[in-house]
Amino acid sequence: MNAPRKLNIAYISDPRLSRERAYIALRAIHAMRHVASVQIIRGDLLEEEILQALSKQNFQLVLAPWYRYQIWSRIEALYGLTRTSGPTVAGYFADQVLPYELEKPEYQRFILLDLARLQTPESATLVKALMNDTTRSGLRPLLGSPTPLYTENWVSGAGLGFRIDTLLGLPEIANSPVWSTRTNALRICLSALWSLIFDEGPGKVETLTGNSALKTAKAYFQVGANAECLGMRLCYALPGLKSKDAIAKFWPAKNSPTAPAQLLRHYADLLRVHVDPDTSEVEIVISFYPSAPAEKESTEMHTFWIEPLAGAVVSEKPFLLPSAEQPLLKPFVTHNELILGAVEKVNELKTQIQERDDTIRELRAGGVGMSRTPERATPPPDAESLLEAFQERFFDARFKLRQFQHELNRMTREGAKPAEIFKLKKEMNQLTTRQKAWISKIADTLERYRQEKLEAKTATPGAGQAPVRAGVRVQPESGDADELEMECKPSPKSGSNSGSDSGSGSGTGSGRF
Structure with a gap:
């Protein structure tokens, strides 16, 4: 079986770079040697000499220093100024480049790669995507095949706020220590993509008129994330749009820094725009990387990639929804799911x-507060009844917890879905919390019961005391503790009625009323 043909890369070195910076730029190129043949061309040559070197071999990708890339128009014309596929000429920078240093190009493509702040695997992925027509579009070349993509058709019936909450709540983002720190940039970029459709794009007329009959899909949105990259993709049709118009729209502008296109360029680590010249279909892709060049150096230039691309070479067709034929496409949770x-x-x-x-x-x-008629209320339960009821509930809860544990072990062995395991663990935590609350309640009840018994025992009169009950005073006679003399006095509450009882005994005496 024949081995796959290696592709060819022409790398024109930058004589302005220091040795350290030049080595950083070359790392991404050397990482491609297992899939491509790399030819390094001196950067101090004239454009004519470089043209002769490029004409001797078929190159799929030509990388030139950014300042040479802007002025070398003949190299771009060598492969065709109006081409929508085939070889690619791109610029790169491995040092600080500010937006005002760049001149807006006159032709319909501009590709500038950041080889300075992106890590080697990240920049190598971009170089690999540039080499082949089938990997130039979509999110798969940036994320990798196994990564699921959340998809949705955008209509103007739902609000943006639900989508922001849904995006930040995706498990690949919420549970990631890398992406959870860039929530502000994600929120701003998603809002900017939404504004491109419903403030400036095809959904603007529908938003202004409010015509419900026109509420069809205006754009197609995708988002995916893994440990190496987070990407968003927006596809829509804008009649009359050309690649040069897209460059003018997304080119750095000092006068409108808050425009949606400028926000995407400012906050995203990569901005890529493809325009189909035949159908005026637009694909916008923004991506974020763990190296975070846009967050660390927000005022500098980042990877900027705009070119025309024929729809025939687009590998990921827009407006595809989750189905059996697309197992890696998942629905992007929207308004209805949030309501549920x-x-x-x-x-x-x-x-x-x-x-x-x-x-x-x-x-x-026990009846406390349960009956409106006090004569029908039964006395509250004693401590023994409470303990029996608590013991019954406690052992019932322990039995349920043990059943939950067996069920959890079974689900783990059978490979159940994470949502089912999470729901079972949630029920176990609720039951455990309720069990702890019971223990706390019964402990408080027993403590109050003990205090009441102690107070009752302390209030019981002993020898040598003279308790007073209903106006009756019991006073021991001096000199003889065995004989008591009861002196009765009328009770102030009973008026003229009075009663007296007497009792005697050996050792001590008491009166009970």
């Missing part, structure tokens, strides 16, 4: 309130 999640949360809170109400009723089961 809110309803589930409300139902969960209602269940908790109902459980607390049931607990209150059980604690009042």
